[in-house]
Amino acid sequence: MQNFKNRLVIVTVILGIAFLVLASRLWYLQVLRGDEFEEFSLDNRIRIERVPAPRGRILDRFGRELVVNRPSFDVYALPDEIQEVEGLSISIAEVLGLEPSVIEEKLISAKKISRFMPVLLAKDINRDQLAYIEARKSTLPGLIVEVNNLRKYPRGKLGASFLGYIGKVSKDELKKNPKINSNDLVGKSGIEKNWQSYLRGEDGFIQNVTDALGRGVDSTLFAKDLTNKKSVSGNDVILTVDIDLQSAAEEALGEEAGSIVALDVNTGEVLALASNPTFNPEDFIKGIDSKTWTELINDKSYPLLNRSTQGVYAPGSVFKVVPVVAGLREGVVDPDTLVNCPGRYKLGRNTFRCWKRDGHGWVNLRLAVVQSCDVYFYKLAEKLGIDRFSEYMKLFGFGSPTGIGIEERAGVSPSREWKLKKFNKPWYRGETVISAIGQGYVGTTPIQIAVMTAAVANGGAILKPNIVRKIKTREGETLVQNSAQVVGTIPLKDDMIAFLQDALIGVVNDPGGTGRRARIEGYTVAGKTGTAQVVSLDYQSDQKIHKDHAWFISYAPAEAPEIAVIVLVEHGGKGGAVAAPLAKQIIEIYKKLKETRDLDDNV
Amino acid sequence: MIMFDRRLLVGFGWSLFFMTIAFSCLALLNLYSASYETGLASFKKQLVWVGIGIVSMILISFINYRILKRYSLYIYGLSILLLIYVLFFGKDVSGSSSWIQVGSLGTIQPSEFIKISLILALARFYDNDFQQGPYGFLDLIKPACLVALPLALVMMQPDLGTALTIILISGSIVLFMGVRKHSVAFILIALLALSYPAWNFFLKPYQQDRIKTFLDPSRDPLDAGYNAIQSQIAVGSGRIIGKGFKAGSQSQLRFIPAQQTDFAFSVLAEEWGFLGGIFALLLYFMIILWILDTSGRSRDKFSMLVSFGIAAMFFWHVLVNVGMVVGLLPVTGVPLLIFSYGGSSTLTAFIGIGIVLGIRMRKFSMSAEAIDLR
Numbered sequence: 001m002q003n004f005k006n007r008l009v010i011v012t013v014i015l016g017i018a019f020l021v022l023a024s025r026l027w028y029l030q031v032l033r034g035d036e037f038e039e040f041s042l043d044n045r046i047r048i049e050r051v052p053a054p055r056g057r058i059l060d061r062f063g064r065e066l067v068v069n070r071p072s073f074d075v076y077a078l079p080d081e082i083q084e085v086e087g088l089s090i091s092i093a094e095v096l097g098l099e100p101s102v103i104e105e106k107l108i109s110a111k112k113i114s115r116f117m118p119v120l121l122a123k124d125i126n127r128d129q130l131a132y133i134e135a136r137k138s139t140l141p142g143l144i145v146e147v148n149n150l151r152k153y154p155r156g157k158l159g160a161s162f163l164g165y166i167g168k169v170s171k172d173e174l175k176k177n178p179k180i181n182s183n184d185l186v187g188k189s190g191i192e193k194n195w196q197s198y199l200r201g202e203d204g205f206i207q208n209v210t211d212a213l214g215r216g217v218d219s220t221l222f223a224k225d226l227t228n229k230k231s232v233s234g235n236d237v238i239l240t241v242d243i244d245l246q247s248a249a250e251e252a253l254g255e256e257a258g259s260i261v262a263l264d265v266n267t268g269e270v271l272a273l274a275s276n277p278t279f280n281p282e283d284f285i286k287g288i289d290s291k292t293w294t295e296l297i298n299d300k301s302y303p304l305l306n307r308s309t310q311g312v313y314a315p316g317s318v319f320k321v322v323p324v325v326a327g328l329r330e331g332v333v334d335p336d337t338l339v340n341c342p343g344r345y346k347l348g349r350n351t352f353r354c355w356k357r358d359g360h361g362w363v364n365l366r367l368a369v370v371q372s373c374d375v376y377f378y379k380l381a382e383k384l385g386i387d388r389f390s391e392y393m394k395l396f397g398f399g400s401p402t403g404i405g406i407e408e409r410a411g412v413s414p415s416r417e418w419k420l421k422k423f424n425k426p427w428y429r430g431e432t433v434i435s436a437i438g439q440g441y442v443g444t445t446p447i448q449i450a451v452m453t454a455a456v457a458n459g460g461a462i463l464k465p466n467i468v469r470k471i472k473t474r475e476g477e478t479l480v481q482n483s484a485q486v487v488g489t490i491p492l493k494d495d496m497i498a499f500l501q502d503a504l505i506g507v508v509n510d511p512g513g514t515g516r517r518a519r520i521e522g523y524t525v526a527g528k529t530g531t532a533q534v535v536s537l538d539y540q541s542d543q544k545i546h547k548d549h550a551w552f553i554s555y556a557p558a559e560a561p562e563i564a565v566i567v568l569v570e571h572g573g574k575g576g577a578v579a580a581p582l583a584k585q586i587i588e589i590y591k592k593l594k595e596t597r598d599l600d601d602n603v
Numbered sequence: 604m605i606m607f608d609r610r611l612l613v614g615f616g617w618s619l620f621f622m623t624i625a626f627s628c629l630a631l632l633n634l635y636s637a638s639y640e641t642g643l644a645s646f647k648k649q650l651v652w653v654g655i656g657i658v659s660m661i662l663i664s665f666i667n668y669r670i671l672k673r674y675s676l677y678i679y680g681l682s683i684l685l686l687i688y689v690l691f692f693g694k695d696v697s698g699s700s701s702w703i704q705v706g707s708l709g710t711i712q713p714s715e716f717i718k719i720s721l722i723l724a725l726a727r728f729y730d731n732d733f734q735q736g737p738y739g740f741l742d743l744i745k746p747a748c749l750v751a752l753p754l755a756l757v758m759m760q761p762d763l764g765t766a767l768t769i770i771l772i773s774g775s776i777v778l779f780m781g782v783r784k785h786s787v788a789f790i791l792i793a794l795l796a797l798s799y800p801a802w803n804f805f806l807k808p809y810q811q812d813r814i815k816t817f818l819d820p821s822r823d824p825l826d827a828g829y830n831a832i833q834s835q836i837a838v839g840s841g842r843i844i845g846k847g848f849k850a851g852s853q854s855q856l857r858f859i860p861a862q863q864t865d866f867a868f869s870v871l872a873e874e875w876g877f878l879g880g881i882f883a884l885l886l887y888f889m890i891i892l893w894i895l896d897t898s899g900r901s902r903d904k905f906s907m908l909v910s911f912g913i914a915a916m917f918f919w920h921v922l923v924n925v926g927m928v929v930g931l932l933p934v935t936g937v938p939l940l941i942f943s944y945g946g947s948s949t950l951t952a953f954i955g956i957g958i959v960l961g962i963r964m965r966k967f968s969m970s971a972e973a974i975d976l977r
Contacts, residue, residue: 004907008898008899011779012895015918016888021931022884022922025929025930030843037839037842038840222852
């Protein structure tokens with residue numbers, strides 16, 4: 001037996017070692033790595049439920065709602081509480097307008113993942129559907145109706161081109177901003193995109209304790225410090241736009257493709273920014289379906305393009321304001337300089353025509369503006385030279401974005417360096433002369449032309465246009481307040497600016513003026529017509545169109561200017577015939593609105 | 604046969620008795636918490652089983668172990684018959700037919716009781732064998748048959764956990780009695796050679812999965828490996844003093860599967876922390892030490908081997924079960940005796956303790972009685 005006693009000692013030692021190993025493992029797990037495992041166990045049981053923040057509203061300058069939120073009633077099913085999948089799918093399918101088999105499949109596949117995670121059956125059901133479900137809640141266990149926010153456009157398509165649209169967040173956007181949830185709808189264009197950070201708000205969250213099956217647990221026993229965070233509503237963006245004027249501008253354009261811009265000449269505030277054709281933002285509120293999206297991006301009429309800021313056009317004769325200013329400042333011309341217009345201008349082997357074939361005869365600078373004599377400007381530009389000329393183009397802001405606050409294009413302000421860089425070719429003199437009448441390489445957006453017009457109207461201040469007036473929190477605290485910002489000055493003495501203004505008044509009010517159709521009885525309108533020659537493909541017939549873009553720039557009242565109205569009608573024909581009447585229409589409505597409205601337009 | 608000798612009461616193993624009672628109370632307390640969410644049904648059943656267990660333990664302690672020795676082969680035979688019975692008429696629970704329905708208490712599992720029967724049978728074999736010194740391969744054929752019969756029947760159910768404990772317990776006894784070195788080598792080689800067909804033909808896919816998952820827990824974190832990971836999270840997150848009674852989030856919120864049975868120790872370690880876990884392990888260690896001490900004081904081979912076998916049974920259960928709970932060993936489905944919910948395993952444990960108590964209190968009268976019987 002002694003033999004066995006010795007063996008028992010060995011056995012006891014083995015026993016001791018085994019228990020020591022188990023105890024050490026407990027020490028390792030519970031003491032050394034305890035905090036780490038506590039984190040894991042917290043992760044296990046705490047589910048974070050996101051509370052999405054309502055997006056901020058977009059209002060017009062008088063606080064009228066352009067983009068707001070509306071509740072969307074979404075129907076979810078809890079697979080766990082639905083005993084008879086078949087029965088439920090049939091009773092609910094009809095009212096939701098879905099196939100019973102679709103609901104059944106959704107429920108069955110969801111049950112495999114977790115029986116306690118709600119499955120989305122239908123988004124944004126209508127009032128009747130909601131009433132049906134609410135009335136039968138007791139007979140339809142396991143159905144949940146959740147309220148979410150969707151964008152709502154009380155004014156429909158009005159202003160869509162600058163308000164923009166929303167869409168599912170892209171992977172790039174997610175990378176840039178980790179705060180965004182992968183299911184979020186974010187601004188994709190216009191105000192919605194460019195002011196996204198203000199509109200978004202801050203999502204809140206609710207921490208819940210759930211068991212291993214994902215079921216919510218009521219008990220607070222398993223989590224001592226659950227934190228909840230309320231969502232913070234997005235901020236309201238208050239625009240400078242007057243929606244009544246916007247409406248007038250869009251109506252004026254009608255079916256025509258083009259743009260109408262109205263600026264407050266003293267502040268640079270955008271009062272109207274119409275672009276046609278446009279899109280329906282309603283199509284985007286739940287994330288656009290791919291069919292509609294494909295149609296929109298393949299549409300040759302470019303409905304997603306905001307022509308007022310992204311359309312680059314040859315400005316035609318409305319551009320003549322620039323060589324006038326340059327010529328006067330550089331001493332190339334003075335108001336009395338006379339030029340004989342025989343209807344054409346020879347430069348080397350090239351001949352440049354005036355729009356008036358027979359010519360204007362002897363004209364001074366004022367008459368050249370009023371009757372839009374091209375030959376006068378050919379000669380002026382020839383004397384000025386492209387180097388000096390392009391300095392003035394840049395001074396007015398051509399070739400650069402204006403900073404209006406939504407996406408825009410820079411356009412082209414041609415110069416020797418620009419051409420060398422772009423085409424690796426020298427500048428030709430002929431290119432200078434056609435630049436003076438807004439043709440050739442010159443490319444401008446309507447908003448740039450509007451800034452130029454406003455500068456002449458207000459006596460020389462080149463302003464940064466603004467479309468956003470203020471940003472306020474939901475509680476009313478002002479976060480952003482835009483005010484007039486002068487970015488440059490027309491370098492002319494007051495009498496010379498007055499001369500230019502008088503010439504523009506003549507365009508509308510003189511008997512031979514090209515802008516006679518913008519004349520308003522008892523209210524002086526100043527303006528300038530433009531007819532830009534273009535060759536482009538017609539999006540409907542795929543044939544080349546030779547019909548010119550019709551331009552008209554104007555401001556009123558000429559004695560104490562308030563508003564600048566710029567009209568562009570793509571392939572509209574003559575500026576004086578097509579664009580000027582539209583400008584007149586807008587100015588008349590502006591005048592009427594102003595008379596009926598309290599002059600103090602603070603929000 | 605049952606002798607109410609005053610010396611018996613004096614020699615009664617009060618410390619083992621009270622340690623066992625204390626451990627049962629700890630187990631019930633733990634089960635109360637683990638079954639609280641589901642309405643205490645298993646707690647109430649286990650309460651009855653522990654009662655039956657304690658009564659059985661006391662009664663068995665009064666039976667002279669020599670009577671057990673005399674009837675050991677009958678007990679063994681009866682157990683084998685029960686194992687055969689369940690193969691044909693057993694109740695299917697989660698893929699293995701190892702249960703017999705007994706009234707309202709639920710089911711019993713004959714494969715648990717076979718452990719005791721086998722210990723008694725092996726002890727009797729070695730007791731009758733007068734050989735001194737290490738056993739050779741041929742000498743081991745008879746005990747090997749004693750082991751192989753129930754092992755094969757248990758594997759056929761199939762019940763991998765019990766099969767493993769049968770091998771471990773009988774292996775311990777055989778090794779304790781000594782085996783010639785070259786025979787050990789031969790047996791190891793034979794086992795290795797047999798492991799290939801065993802893996803391919805005897806192990807069910809889910810059992811293969813469990814072993815594979817043990818070797819690489821990240822292989823399947825949502826299914827088989829899930830148990831191992833969640834159990835470690837439970838144990839670890841208990842930290843030093845635990846989350847408190849009924850406050851173990853891992854167990855109460857059902858992240859630990861089988862928290863009342865195989866993973867009962869996770870619940871303890873989560874709710875009572877390192878202190879609770881060490882306390883339970885220490886108690887278990889003391890119980891086994893005490894049984895081994897009884898084995899050491901025995902004056903005949905049978906009682907020594909029976910005590911040793913029962914100590915081995917407790918030892919392997921705690922090592923394999925707690926080893927699994929703390930992630931040192933694969934998930935095998937071996938319960939922690941007394942601690943895990945389950946009538947059969949609890950009753951088996953109490954019967955084992957009862958036999959040891961019976962041996963302990965008769966050690967003083969041993970020589971005199973031994974002379975009598977011879």
